[in-house]
Amino acid sequence: MAALRAAFGSFRVASAPAFRLRGFSAVRFAPTHEWFKADGDSATMGISDFAQGQLGEVVYCELPEVGAKFSAKSTLCTLESVKAVGEVYAPLDLEVTAVNEKLQDEPATVNSSPEDDGWLVKVKFTGDVNSLMDREAYMKHLESEKTEE
Structure with missing residues (x-):
């Protein structure tokens, strides 16, 4: 940086942002308790x-x-466990564009990697993603649920 300043005087080096909003x-x-990872009007989701x-x-x-x-x-799909049957809800209006076929043979992937390899569906959606909670707000939501029990 010092060499650049010496060579270019008042030249400023701007660092690139850590991420782009677009x-x-x-x-x-x-x-x-569904997660929703949007990219434009498409998203991947799971529990x-x-x-x-x-x-x-x-x-x-x-x-x-x-x-x-x-x-x-509305109910998007169901997950059966040894303890119960759980319903997964659509967080926004959506259309399913892909399902995680791996889960047909390896349903326990939902347990071992719920927010990665255990994704359930890919969708096109309408609605405001910002109406859903970010991770920090979700953690507070979990805490409030625990205190209600």
């Missing part, structure tokens, strides 16, 4: 680590068909 995709969460822990070992995933459309807060 195309930046942050994970958002619904109060019903949170908290949700998989509550559900227990997932033994079967009943995923929707590609092309299926869902309105916000």
Whole structure:
């Protein structure tokens, strides 16, 4: 930097931002424990680590068909565990564009990697992603749920 200043006088070196807002995709969460990672009007979604822990070992995933459309807060799919059957809800109006086929043979991937390899569906959506919680707000939501119990 000193050499650049010496060579160019008042020349300023601007550092690139750590991320760009356009195309930046942050994970958002619904109060019903689904995560939603948007990229433009498309997103990948699944259930949170908290949700998989509550559900227990997932033994079967009943995923929707590609092309299926869902309105916000409607049941998108079900996950069966040794303890219960859990419903996964659409956080926004959406259309399914892909399902995680790996889960048909390896449903426990939802447990081992709920917010990565255990994704459930890819979707096209309408609605405001910012209506969902960021990770910090979701953690506060979890704390408030624990105090209600």
